[in-house]
Amino acid sequence: MTTPIRHLLKTPLYDWHVAHGGRMVDFAGWAMPVQYASIIEEHNATRSAVGMTDISHMGRLRFEGPGAAVFLAELLTRRVADMALGQIRYSLVTNDQGGILDDVLVGYYHNEMGQPFYVLVVNASNRAMIVRWIHEHLSPERANRPREEIVFSDVSDLWAMFAIQGPRAKDLLQPFVDEDLESMKYYRGALVHIFHPAARRQGGIISRTGYTGEDGFELSLGAGIACGVWEALMEAGKSVGAVPTGLGARDTLRLEAGMPLYGHEISEQIDPFRAGLGSACYLTGYNFPGRDALLALEKQPQQLVRVGLEMLGRRVPRQGCGILKDGRSAGEVTSGSFSPTLKKPIAMGYVPPELAAPETKVEIDVRGTHEPARVVPLPFYSRKKTKK
Amino acid sequence: MNPQDLLYTKTHEWARVETSSAGEKIATVGITTFAYELLTDLVFVALPEVGRTAQAETPVGEIESVKAVSDFNSPVDGEVVEVNAEVPNNLDKLSQDPYGRWWFMKIKITDETCLKNLMDAAAYEKQCAEEHS
The missing domain is CATH 2.40.30.110 (Aminomethyltransferase beta-barrel domains)
Structure with a gap:
């Protein structure tokens, strides 16, 4: 039984996708475009110019407060407390047996007031489970201890997110943001102003990350301005050959890049070493769930x-x-x-x-x-x- | 548009039924424009072997796109007497002439009663419109 499209969750770009020929399918409970015309053409445009994908279905979880860094360090397989401002790391969330609950990106930023916060980008299909996992590990005592307070919020529905990927992505995006993208390193991000009337003076977060094997960026921005900014990017993108790309091309691109996908290469039944993701596990620091299991697994053939x-x-x-x-x-x-x-x-x-x-x-x-x-x-x- | 002189299946195959000089009913078979629009990005077509028996509404071959693999069915009961061997090597061109050059196979019909279950162009187009909405 498939869920009728009208009962699925919709991103702020849903109407745009439908109006532009997007073939909407059920992806983890979201109505998402699998393609607009040809998957192969969308794939090739990303390799040769720019592909723009709506990835607003991804879960975005925000952590603030003096206890956030240690809390995340005790949740994720990677170190968090030593991250530089604007740094992003690929990490796993593991269960007590060392099985993979999700693969995530964790980013460290400062807000406009100079206060630190972290953003965890999680898979749409795992968002509800990861939010539950976080609540289970947020002990009530922690909130009452000075200098350990955490404000945790699931901002997935408040923020849209675009993947803008390909060799011309930098040229397309640079006029829209006040960050020098040329000098931005891979796996770095920054809060930016968005220079376009459609952004209504709001900003966003841009990072040099992606899931295609190409150079490219991911842009998070308020859901209310998402469609206007998307349309402005599409208009500007005509000169560099940008095309909208659906989840079909996103899948063929990440497969060619050898990147694992949750529910395929990784799952709760697969440990990080089997998946070839041992380098995403730092086992001598904080005691995150599954660390002891992973220490034992690491030694096994x-x-x-x-x-x-x-x-x-x-x-x-x-x-x-x-x-x-x-x-x-x-x-x-x-x-x-x-x-x-x-x-x-x-x-x-x-x-x-x-x-x-x-x-x-x-x-x-x-x-x-x-x-x-x-x-x-x-x-x-x-x-x-x-x-x- | 779908040619008026063809018969169509629910699963988006077409058949052109003609009588040979030997008095046999031969169905030339292919898939419709609507099928190509649904599939997109073809990467592989497996045609049946000549000589094999074909049954109406039963798979005789495979058509694979980037996303998924599908069967294609025979519209009629009969025997495969010829296949268009050029089809698998011209996947990017098939949708340009689906009812002409890019027929898939010819089937010698053994039992004409199966033709009653096929749709004319008007009925087929009505079905496509319903599927599309």
Whole structure:
């Protein structure tokens, strides 16, 4: 049973998507455009110019107060207290067994008054569960201890968020903001003024982050000004070849970039080491949930590892397809699609370590037929880095 | 527009039924413009083998897009007598001439009663309009 679109949550851009041919689908309870015209064209525009995606469905959680840094350090697998102003880190939230509850970005900013705050960007599908998890770990005593107070707010519905990705993203965005984007480093962000009448003198947060493997930015701004600013960006984007991109292209872009997606490569049943995300775990600092379990897991040999797979034929493997070696079951595909850049089907999946070396030949069970594939290094695609 | 002289299925295949010089009923089969609009971004088409039996409303091949794979059905009961081998190598062109050059297969009809279940162009367009809303 699919939920009728009219019963789904809507971002501030919903009407814009519908008016511009967006094919609306149910994504984690949100009505989101999977594509406007062609996924391949939207994908290629992001690699060659700019793709603009509405990602307002992402959960945005804000933490303020003197206790925020330590609270987050005791919640996340990465360190938080040592972050520089404007720094962003990729982190995991793990359960007591070390299983992955979510993968998140944590950013550290100062507001207009110079007061510090943190923003946690969580997956739409996990937002309600993570908010519950946070409340469970916010002990009532903490709020009463001086210098440990925390103000936690779920601002997801108050803020819209756009991903503006591709080699021309900087050129498109620079005239809109008062931050020098050229000098902004990867995984850094800043509060900015938005120079456009549609922004009604409101600001936003811009960060050099993304989920496409391209250079690019993500912009958070008030829901009330979102549509006006989006339209202004679209208008300005015509000169650099910007196109709106749906979740279909977002998925093929992140797959080529070898980035994990919650519910595919990562889940509560998968620990960070298996997922190849050990570097997102800092185990000698704060005692976050799952830390002790991860200390034990770290020493154990891996039973499965995440690999990239390239098909020799043209049939496309999808999540759940079995991976076989010499006819025997060896693993499972977690994501698969046609790669618009490589022009062949690709996949990610888990296999035993002895099958993880690049060029290892395997077969993938695509709807009953065993199709030949080979293991390839991740990512499938990396952009040519420009000199800084 | 969908040609008036064709028959259509609920699952967006079309059939052009003609009588051969040998007096056999042959259905030329393809998929409709509406199907191409629904699918977009084709990456793979698997046509049936010549000689295989085809049953109306039953899958005879696969059509895969970036997003997902779908079956395509035979509109008629019969035997596949010819396939358009150029189709899998011209995926980006198929939607430009879906009722002409890019037919998928020809099926020799063994039982004409299956034709009663197919729609004319007007009925098919009504169904597409309902699906689209």
